[in-house]
Each structure stands twice: as C-alpha cells, then as structure tokens.
Amino acid sequence: MGTCTKIALLTVTLSALCIMTAGCAQPKVQRYGSVIGMKPDDIKEYKRLHADVWPGVLKQIKECNIRNYSIYIGELEKDKYYLFSYFEYTGDNFAADMAKMAADETTRKWWKHTDPLQVPVPTRKQGDWWAKMEEVFHCD
Numbered sequence: 001m002g003t004c005t006k007i008a009l010l011t012v013t014l015s016a017l018c019i020m021t022a023g024c025a026q027p028k029v030q031r032y033g034s035v036i037g038m039k040p041d042d043i044k045e046y047k048r049l050h051a052d053v054w055p056g057v058l059k060q061i062k063e064c065n066i067r068n069y070s071i072y073i074g075e076l077e078k079d080k081y082y083l084f085s086y087f088e089y090t091g092d093n094f095a096a097d098m099a100k101m102a103a104d105e106t107t108r109k110w111w112k113h114t115d116p117l118q119v120p121v122p123t124r125k126q127g128d129w130w131a132k133m134e135e136v137f138h139c140d
Contacts, residue, residue, distance in 0.1 A: 029067075030089045031138065034130035037119035038081040043073065046083075046117045056106035064101045065091030083118065085130060 038046065050071065061069060069087035076082050091097050101107055115129070124131035 028090070028092075030094070031135055032085075032087050032089060033133040033135065034085045035121060035133060036083050036085075036124075036130045037121055038073065038083055038117060039119060040079060040081055042117040043081060046073070046114065049113055049117075054106060054110055056104075057110045060101055060104045060107050064097040065089055066097075082121075083130075 067088045067090055070085070072084040072086075074082055074084065089097070118129070120129055121131045
C-alpha cells in the first residue's frame with residue numbers, strides 16, 4: 001500500500017471516528033476554587049499530612065467525581081497564611097457527591113486531623129467551611 005493510500009485510509013478512519021463520537025456526551029467539567037486560612041504554626045503538620053494522604057481519602061475523592069485536585073499555601077499578608085483549593089468536578093450531582101464524601105468514615109477521620117489546622121475566613125457563606133471563589137477566567 002502506497003503512502004497516499006495510507007494517508008487517505010487514515011483520513012477516512014479519523015473522519016468516521018469523529019462522526020461516531022460526535023453524539024457521545026463528553027463529561028461536563030465544573031471548576032471549583034476556594035480559600036481558607038491557616039495559622040503559621042500549623043503549616044508543617046498540614047504539609048506532613050498531605051505528603052502522605054490516606055489511600056481511602058484519595059479513593060473517595062475519585063469516587064465523588066473530583067479530578068485535578070490541588071491545594072496551595074501562601075502568605076498573602078505578613079504572618080497571614082491561606083490555603084487555596086482547586087478541583088474539577090465531573091459528576092452530575094455535586095450536592096449528592098459531597099454528601100457521600102461527608103458520610104465516608106475514612107474521610108471524616110481525615111478531616112479530624114486537617115480541620116483543626118484550618119481557619120475559616122469570616123466572609124465565607126453560612127454552612128461553608130472553605131470560602132468559595134467565583135471563576136472569572138479560564139483558558140485551556
């Protein structure tokens with residue numbers, strides 16, 4: 001088979017794949033950013049915990065449709081530290097998935113270690129632990 005024939009065959013195959021997958025729903029991604037405070041004396045322990053996150057916690061995060069999850073720490077004012085959390089949610093019922101996570105025994109035990117190290121910001125909404133942030137720009 002000549003090069004031109006191979007290219008033509010590949011083009012037809014790729015075109016067919018595009019047509020076949022055009023009707024397939026791609027997972028909708030919702031991006032979440034949030035912030036919480038942290039006392040300087042607790043930074044070392046928070047980093048230690050997150051250097052070796054429990055496998056059950058990681059499993060629950062994935063089962064609750066959370067992907068690409070990161071937590072950053074930064075000193076935004078002198079001696080005022082904050083954690084910034086970013087993740088992508090690919091499920092179709094965020095509230096149900098978060099309730100599932102909150103009901104998980106391993107995750108609740110994990111939070112007993114991490115929550116005391118966090119300081120909720122005064123501007124968070126009632127019922128929230130981390131203050132949610134509004135996405136104003138995104139570029140893939």
